[in-house]
Amino acid sequence: MAIDPGLRRLALGTLLSAFPGHTAPEWALRLLTEGLAGHTLFGFNIADAAQTAALSAQLREASPAVLVATDEEGGDVTRLAHLTGSPYPGNAALGAVDDPDLTREVYASIGADLAAAGVNLDLAPTVDVNTADDNPIIGTRSFGNDPARVARHAAAAVTGLQAAGVAACAKHFPGHGATVTDSHLELPTIDAPLEVLRARDLPPFAAVVEAGAKSIMTAHIRVPALTDGMPATFSRAVLVDLLRRDLGFTGAVVTDALEMRGAAGAAGGIGNAAVLALAGGADLLCVGADVDLELTEHVAAAIVAGVGDGRLPVARLEEAVGRCRELAAWATPAGRAGAAASDLGYAAARRAVRVEGTVAGLADPLIVHLESGHSIAEGPVPWGLGPHVNGTELVRVVAADASAEELVARAGARPIVVVGRHNHRAPATRDLIERLAAAHAVAVVEMGWPSAWRPAGARAYVTTFGASLANGRAAAEALGLAL
Template sequence: MGTDPGLRRLALGTLLAAYPGPVPPGWAVDLVAEGLAGHTLFGTNVHDPAQVAASTAALRAARPDVLVAIDEEGGDVTRLAHATGSPYPGNAALGAVDDPALTGRVYAAIGAELAALGITVDLAPTVDVNTADENPVIGTRSFGADPARVAVHSAAAVAGLQSTGVAACAKHFPGHGATVADSHHELPTVEASPAVLRERDLPPFAAVVDAGVASIMTAHIRVPALTGAGPATFSRAVLVDLLRRELGFTGAVITDALEMKGAALAAGGVGPAAVLALAAGADLLCIGARVDAGLVERVAAEIVAALRDGRLDRARVEQAAGRAAALAAGTRAAALAAATRAAGPSPITPTDLGYAAARRAVRVEGDVAGLGRPLVVRLDAATTIAQGRVPWGLGPHLAGSEEILVPAAEADAAALRARAGERPIVLVGRHLHRLPGGAALVDALAAAHPVVVVEMGWPGRWRPAGARAFVTTYGASHANGRAAAQALGLTP
């Protein structure tokens, strides 16, 4: 039986693909012309503003209402500034400052940059309530551990972002903040009752729905009381009963990347995952980062096959494609405005907003006066897939101080004390409370040497007993690094 072009186009209308490199290849542009909902940009697609604007213009030339999405959260998760680190603090820092108006201004600034480049959907903000200090994937991406505070800032972020014409996507429904596993690698389980979710995890989602958020992203997490053995992405109880009927959400439901193990392993592949997500009530299926024409065609073919054999109802897929198209229509004005600017110089100019915000977030416990020119030791550790390999630390902001990079597993207290000599040591790390050997290293250093600890991840409750000071930045962006160096008196 031949391929039904109408069904193929319908299936493509529910897919958010991706492509490699700084220039959209021919197949990526052709698929847009043939009905693909859009593409997500990753760091590999971003070299400079003019190049990104040219890429989005090429996609719009294929179809004016194409969706162009990106993960630009500020803070630790940035694509536009993946080579240097974001000039904006992330959500944890904004939550620590606790100025909702500032949160709105920061997200409006991010949105203005995206709109100027022709990007129409920001897969942000993260509105998860980070109630687990050991959470390996949310952490500083969250506004905090208090549902009420997270709700207020989530609504402010959505309002600021969408004031620029860029659609926001609040994530990860119904809440990824209580997990202690990374859904990129496995299917995390949250043992919580619906009552606990309503009190702890859902208030920020209710707040962004009230704020008019354009889209909401699903979580590849298992909540047995609601989802049974599978992830929320495949659960009608979560996506229809809870999100649409109870919270009243009418926008587009976007899946987290279906290539993630939390979805792909649970379904038996990206194609079957796409079918299960659509059947559960998802509208726009994010395939992932490692995408080529063959993968898109296989996923579309799986959807078409499911339509033919009854696993999917055509009305459900038409509804999904319609919501994806409505999302695109809502952002088209911003895209058209960007098109008129694409031929000219980039309107993006440096701003001090993010750096000032990051400075307000710094918390100093102890004494940091008179450090002089210390030895700065940055403990290197693995990053999450969401973060990627983005530069971080104090190095770019130091005036005369030596900085060394030490793999956390190889750090030796005696060797570091010998290297420092008479100089104090500033130990910089991320999530030191859960870094193997991190706390023991600090204790060993502080027992015989003046040490200041700079925590650039989620701080948790741990504090080093012998350290001269403990400095918390609530993030590791370029802005957070500069703020920490200023607080320590180490900048020029």
């Protein structure tokens, strides 16, 4: 059966697609001329600043009102600097400093970088209140575990980004900070009553609404008090009753990637997830990263079918498209501010570093870098002290496979600096660090979400609140090892 071209155009007008490569394929450009809202750029689309600007210009030539989106949070989640690590600290570091003016300045500088690259929709900031210390997906992406602190920095971040002419997208509504599972991999549950959500999770979203955030992203989480068995992304109780009526949000509601198991798995496929999200009150649908023409057309066709069988009223689809167009109109052309501030990110990261104990006597150490995995949101971005300590011996080890005795022997008379992320979470990591500290002069650098755990006998414990390039440089300086 032929698809109604008018409905297809409306369906495309709700989609953020994606494509592989450093230049846009023909189909990605053609769909823009046929109504596609825009594309999300991932690390695999980005080589350097000049190439990214050229790619964005290529997309804008196909559709002047295109939304060019990316996840540029600074800190551990960066797309523009995925090859080196971000020159800015992330939210946890900014929250630790607790200077909202600094947060606004950092996000204004990130916005200037994005505008120069032709990006006009930043899928940031993360404004979740990270109340679960072992949260596998938020962690250092959060400004902290205190709702009031997160709220003031969330508002500052939105203000800074949007001063640069880049639309902010605060995420993940109604709050992903209390989860201990990753919605990329499954559907997490937050089993808390509404009054707890209002006190703990919602203040940052109220703050970004007040600050004028142009868009807010949904969370693929189950909140039984509101959503029954389905994710918040599909829930009118969350997206309409709570976000629009209670909090007064009038901008575009953007979904997290529909390819994630928290959405596609719960809906029985990406196409059905798109219909449920639109019917639930979402406006702009992120399809995901692994996207091609076939998948984009499949999702558009599923939306058209949803209108045809009555699951999705055409008026709701038209409303969603209208909000997407309003968002694009505000964000086009990209960029209303000046250049990024030189070295601002490093100065901010330096203010966040916390040192317990003494770093005296740590000259010329053996640096033991504890290899760790990365979340899907972060991707394989370089981190650690390596770029900042040329000439200092650095060994990379997996804690479960490493021998404390061999590392001590290798160090000899030199002290050892152990660098890791989320060191407290793995028994093998804790055991290795404690064995080293019991036998040798050891300093520990924690570049993940901090905890109360401290290894007995460690000479110094350095917390950076993130693992960006800026955080690594600040840590090296705090240890007296910087170039």
